[in-house]
Amino acid sequence: MHPAFSVIGFTVASGAGYGLFILLVLAEVYGFADIDVPVALSAGLLALVLISGGLLSSTLHLANPKQAWRAFFRFKTSWLSREGVFALVFYPLALLYLIGVYVNDAQANGLVAFVGLSAVVIALATVFSTGMIYGCLKTIRQWNTALTPTNYIVLALATGSVLLVLILAFAGKDSKTMAGIAIALLALGAMTKAIYYFWIRTVIGPTINTATGFTQGKVRLLDTGHTAGTFLTREFSYQAQHSLLTQLRIVVFALGFVLPIALLAFMILAWSSGWVALVGVFAMFAGITAERWLFFAEARHVVNLYHGAQHT
Amino acid sequence: MKLGLVVDLDVCVGCHACAVSCKQWNTSGMSGALTDYNPYGEDPSGVWFNRVRSYEVGDYPQNKTINFPMSCMHCEQADCVDVCPTGASYKRVEDGIVLIDQDKCMGCNYCSWACPYGARELDRSTGTMKKCTLCLDRIYDERLEEVDRQPSCVITCPAHARHFGDFDDPDSNVSQLVRERGGYQLMPELGYSPTNRYLPPRVTRLIPTEDVSKKSLISSVKEWVNKMVER
Numbered sequence: 001m002h003p004a005f006s007v008i009g010f011t012v013a014s015g016a017g018y019g020l021f022i023l024l025v026l027a028e029v030y031g032f033a034d035i036d037v038p039v040a041l042s043a044g045l046l047a048l049v050l051i052s053g054g055l056l057s058s059t060l061h062l063a064n065p066k067q068a069w070r071a072f073f074r075f076k077t078s079w080l081s082r083e084g085v086f087a088l089v090f091y092p093l094a095l096l097y098l099i100g101v102y103v104n105d106a107q108a109n110g111l112v113a114f115v116g117l118s119a120v121v122i123a124l125a126t127v128f129s130t131g132m133i134y135g136c137l138k139t140i141r142q143w144n145t146a147l148t149p150t151n152y153i154v155l156a157l158a159t160g161s162v163l164l165v166l167i168l169a170f171a172g173k174d175s176k177t178m179a180g181i182a183i184a185l186l187a188l189g190a191m192t193k194a195i196y197y198f199w200i201r202t203v204i205g206p207t208i209n210t211a212t213g214f215t216q217g218k219v220r221l222l223d224t225g226h227t228a229g230t231f232l233t234r235e236f237s238y239q240a241q242h243s244l245l246t247q248l249r250i251v252v253f254a255l256g257f258v259l260p261i262a263l264l265a266f267m268i269l270a271w272s273s274g275w276v277a278l279v280g281v282f283a284m285f286a287g288i289t290a291e292r293w294l295f296f297a298e299a300r301h302v303v304n305l306y307h308g309a310q311h312t
Numbered sequence: 313m314k315l316g317l318v319v320d321l322d323v324c325v326g327c328h329a330c331a332v333s334c335k336q337w338n339t340s341g342m343s344g345a346l347t348d349y350n351p352y353g354e355d356p357s358g359v360w361f362n363r364v365r366s367y368e369v370g371d372y373p374q375n376k377t378i379n380f381p382m383s384c385m386h387c388e389q390a391d392c393v394d395v396c397p398t399g400a401s402y403k404r405v406e407d408g409i410v411l412i413d414q415d416k417c418m419g420c421n422y423c424s425w426a427c428p429y430g431a432r433e434l435d436r437s438t439g440t441m442k443k444c445t446l447c448l449d450r451i452y453d454e455r456l457e458e459v460d461r462q463p464s465c466v467i468t469c470p471a472h473a474r475h476f477g478d479f480d481d482p483d484s485n486v487s488q489l490v491r492e493r494g495g496y497q498l499m500p501e502l503g504y505s506p507t508n509r510y511l512p513p514r515v516t517r518l519i520p521t522e523d524v525s526k527k528s529l530i531s532s533v534k535e536w537v538n539k540m541v542e543r
Contacts, residue, residue: 219368306430
């Protein structure tokens with residue numbers, strides 16, 4: 001699949017935003033981090049900025065955005081519609097929660113906690129829907145697996161937790177517990193991603209033989225019937241060099257998981273500075289952006305079989 | 313009703329007449345223009361509902377060229393309809409034709425991702441997705457002669473490789489063809505249950521090539537002269 005930067009930016013930014021908000025609410029309600037009003041508001045606003053920026057960026061890939069308002073009306077069948085609805089429901093809950101925290105002087109109890117935890121559920125539903133947009137497609141075997149929504153949820157939580165560590169560290173709060181949680185989530189993300197890469201190595205699904213119905217012999221493409229590219233070749237035929245894919249996987253693990261984990265461990269053991277966390281955040285976003293780019297670049301749509309691919 | 317096409321791979325000669333006639337009819341049809349990009353330039357491209365590809369099946373000498381026309385299969389389990397977030401993409405209950413409401417489409421490309429057959433193409437000039445309508449504006453037009461109430465590609469095909477009909481009716485021409493010739497679906501394992509069927513090539517004798525005798529001197533000279541003489 002063609003890796004469109006608007007969608008890559010959307011999923012990375014909004015995922016981190018939802019993850020940050022989820023961890024903010026959980027940390028505040030269950031008290032595993034020292035969160036006061038400035039921390040809550042800055043984390044909440046950063047989450048909303050990331051989510052909104054991501055959503056706006058996702059509309060950039062629409063060819064006819066003036067009809068985008070209609071996208072909320074197929075909740076019954078379409079995961080894309082579900083994501084839109086959940087994303088919309090999240091805003092009033094998130095704003096109410098932040099107002100409640102402000103008014104209640106960072107005491108998240110009673111109604112404020114209820115609103116916050118409702119926002120957590122909706123945020124998780126949104127990220128799950130984002131994953132299922134890709135996971136439900138039977139045409140792309142690399143996506144049509146339970147690992148797709150799993151990766152989206154785990155990486156959203158992991159990126160969000162590192163952002164919360166960053167905010168806590170710059171606010172001069174104790175960030176050790178949060179850093180520990182972030183390490184656990186990053187390690188979990190690295191594991192699910194490793195399982196995913198291992199999983200998609202096995203070739204399954206349709207071949208050029210089942211695509212054409214000639215299952216008894218070798219089938220080779222002689223002619224595509226067009227001299228220049230078509231919508232199908234532009235949208236689906238993207239194929240990166242194998243060496244680039246391998247190198248980027250190293251980037252994903254080195255920058256996305258190993259370096260942030262090492263920096264967070266350094267923060268716990270030695271020097272709890274916001275600047276260390278900032279380096280970790282930059283490294284992590286570079287790695288996760290590479291991960292999302294690979295997610296698209298490695299996906300092979302079955303329509304490629306008709307353009308001569310023997311399998312997907 | 314379950315309207316659809318049968319494509320006979322035994323007789324398709326790969327002339328692309330179906331694709332061209334489809335484009336000619338539908339560019340002024342209900343899906344608006346089928347825009348061409350850079351039509352007179354180096355890389356002419358554009359929106360087509362029908363594409364013909366050619367494959368070599370088997371290894372020499374047991375090989376065969378198969379021309380393979382493809383358009384929307386009007387699947388019974390049409391994921392392109394289910395994934396559409398705006399409701400622009402829909403499947404008609406009465407005859408099973410899958411269509412796109414051009415006034416509702418926001419051009420997100422998601423339906424084209426869900427389609428395994430490459431039947432949907434985005435028109436960059438309108439920003440909307442376009443696809444085969446099974447010539448809805450022909451097959452129900454009572455001002456046309458009965459024989460003309462068929463999709464443009466079917467009427468045009470000079471080899472009679474395309475047939476249109478109702479698959480729900482066991483006595484229709486398409487149902488009979490599928491029964492007699494073993495018509496099959498493409499990629500049935502994905503579970504889309506496409507309505508369109510393909511008829512496999514008939515099994516024929518190989519044309520022997522070993523007994524072709526070497527050319528005599530006289531025939532070679534004749535051939536050379538024939539080539540040199542300007543007509």
